[in-house]
Amino acid sequence: MKLCLLCENETEIESWLPFFGAKAPRLCPKCLEKLVKITGPSCRLCSRPMEESGICSDCEGWGESVFVSNQSLYVYNEAMQSIIARFKYRGDYVLASIFADDVRRMTLAAACDLICAVPLPPTRLAERRFNQSEALIEAAGLAHVSLISRSESDKQSKKSRMERVNATQTFYPIGDAAGKSVLVIDDIYTTGATIRLVAKALMEAGASSVKSITIARSGS
């Protein structure tokens, strides 16, 4: 018997399915149906939902970059907010496994040479006990390389939009990514400021291109 990771009710699976190697889902159908996948037209660069496909005004504003594109899986709705809060701030590491299949599938589709996590400033890492970006990658059974590191900085999530967009660089290269395409995996894409700073540091490490995958896409 497997229990839902969120509501602790039983997760159901047709009794003959395990015979074919199917695993019980990590969430029960009720919790699962609250997660909304991003579908329909969206920005080609950051996967923000839009009326028709194209490039959103935000991404136009960012201009030329080594950063190629971001793909987000789910809408940052109430259910997703509470999952991310429990995962990242409460520290419920095992919730990363909810997205293991999604992350694996999208990583395969992205076809990059290397995977890189978004580092946390040292004090925040000790506070949280784990890095949420690494947790997502590890839960998907993937390997990541340390290409960049991060100095102490203020919490991104506490900043206003303007502060985030104008954030100064805190990431710096520590590895070699010469000529390689790099995939960055993280929990949320908000303004894209973090991922662009990460991309810049990765470019300094020699990366030829940078893509990102995030579980949720917040912001309007």
Next chain:
Amino acid sequence: MTHASFFAGRELIDEEFKTLPDEHIATRPAIHFDGGQPRCNRCNNTTNFASHPCARCGNICTYCRNCIEMGKISSCTTLYTWIGPPPEHHENAGTLHWTGTLSAGQKTASSNVERAICHSSEHLVWAVAGAGKTEVLFQGIASALFAGKRVCIAAPRSDVVRELAPRLTTVFPDTPPAVLYGGSPDRNTYSPLVIATTHQLYRFYHAFDVLIVDEVDAYPYTFDRSLQFAVQKARKPESALIYLTATPHAEWQSEVKKGKREATLIPARYHRHPLPVPKTEWCGNWKKTNVPKNVLLWVKTKVEEGQRLLIFYSHIDTMEKALPLFKEIDLRIESVHAADPLRKEKVAAMRRQEIPVLLSTTILERGVTFPGIDVAVIGAEDAVFTESALVQLAGRAGRSADYPTGEILFFHYGKTDAMMKAIRQINEMNRLGIERGLIDR
């Protein structure tokens, strides 16, 4: 604030305090391993754990998923308790500022509670809805505080805690209670009198000489063994344990009847009127009709008479489908459920008599008083309407001395055992109330 008053009786993790005293502190690991099997020392969970490489200690750490909402506990976490002298005790702590009088039934319960508190024993107060069980506690709490003891009233839900707090602040003005629930401002306030949700007891260790558990039959306390553990952990090894309820579960009822459990029964309300007895009425398949014809007619007649109603539904979706049909009778009719963002506002509007009919899920089955209402249950045979739920919600009618009567209707699609038992229990209470001279006829 002194170290003693900050730490006394609590068991805390690093994140919960700023500085650690140099002395008088005992520690133990937050997770205990017994032959490799983890057990959480805070909530006693033995089944719901996960692990990950820990950036703090550098090892693979196991963490408890059961009490993670109270702050994460890992195998590298330490629990701290105070073993120094207790905080100073105010000599007026036990002065009771209350001029009310107890009913005969309340009086018996009050002295039995006081005796249990003196002798550090267990006692159950089984008091019908509207009996006035809070007043029954005053004298016992007063003598405990007077004797320098520490008292805690634990209730399963934060709205019950918030309702109790001002009442106790009024009667013990020298000892304003510390009021604890998730996100409460009193988090670090010391008081010898604590009112807390049962969940907050996880943070206490051998703290209380008197622990009073209100609504002991209510969810989630009865279903959650770790909350029952929290109660045991929070009380001192030598301490009194008082249970309050209007509807003890079957096992306790039979223990009381066999004399195996010390209990005081208050079978009648303080206003000396009998409990209104529910009637049953068949209403067909309400899941199809949402509002059966006879229900609609009943509601219409009542609303035209100016009678206000509380109507219970078993499920949110049927209730939401029913609402527009009721709104055809009166647009002010509203519905409320646990996750309703306007829950507090709607309940307050119902109290101010601005809503003629309020539809509700079982969230309003206990702890609320709306004077002068009639009560109906649509689909009373549904499994959510247990015997105790039905007795509790029937207890919403006729509570105030000004409106001591009221009609209660169980609309059903097939009578259940629970319905019949609930009615039998109410009749039995009225019979006992008359027999003991607690009801005027």
